[in-house]
Amino acid sequence: xxxxxxxxxxxxxxxxxxxxxxxxxxxxxxxxxxxxxxxxxxxxxxxxxxxxxxxxxxxxxxxxxxxxxxxxxxxxxxxxxxxxxxxxxxxxxxxxxxxxxxxxxxxxxxxxxxxxxxxxxxxxxxxxxxxxxxxxxxxxxxxxxxxxxxxxxxxxxxxxxxx
Numbered sequence: 496x497x498x499x500x501x502x503x504x505x506x507x508x509x510x511x512x513x514x515x516x517x518x519x520x521x522x523x524x525x526x527x528x529x530x531x532x533x534x535x536x537x538x539x540x541x542x543x544x545x546x547x548x549x550x551x552x553x554x555x556x557x558x559x560x561x562x563x564x565x566x567x568x569x570x571x572x573x574x575x576x577x578x579x580x581x582x583x584x585x586x587x588x589x590x591x592x593x594x595x596x597x598x599x600x601x602x603x604x605x606x607x608x609x610x611x612x613x614x615x616x617x618x619x620x621x622x623x624x625x626x627x628x629x630x631x632x633x634x635x636x637x638x639x640x641x642x643x644x645x646x647x648x649x650x651x652x653x654x655x656x657x658x
Contacts, residue, residue, distance in 0.1 A: 583624070584619070585618055587646055592613070592615050
């Protein structure tokens with residue numbers, strides 16, 4: 496009986512070793528594939544173009560760039576709920592992204608633009624307008640000005656009453 500057991504063990508040993516080897520290789524390959532899938536599932540940088548235009552929100556062509564050295568300015572505006580910004584106009588081109596709330600822009604001619612959270616807007620240049628938050632939460636707007644040294648970002652018009 497002992498001889499028979501030794502013979503069975505000797506006969507099946509290559510098979511057992513082959514099975515162990517194949518199982519180990521399958522496990523290692525599975526782990527390698529799992530790691531590859533793991534690394535493939537990492538978040539990737541996503542780029543989304545928000546706006547590309549040569550016109551302001553009211554459809555008017557933007558002016559040519561200034562001559563000379565540019566001065567780039569970034570401004571964060573917070574409009575409390577119910578707040579209105581006075582009548583003004585911009586000398587330099589500017590655009591921005593509303594990151595919270597809803598902002599209504601009204602031109603002196605009555606044209607209106609509602610900017611929603613996550614949207615980009617290109618402001619009017621040289622045209623009198625104002626903005627207001629008609630919503631129930633603060634608006635947060637990031638604006639970027641393509642200006643020059645000593646130019647105002649906005650020229651106020653206090654002589655025009657807000658309604």
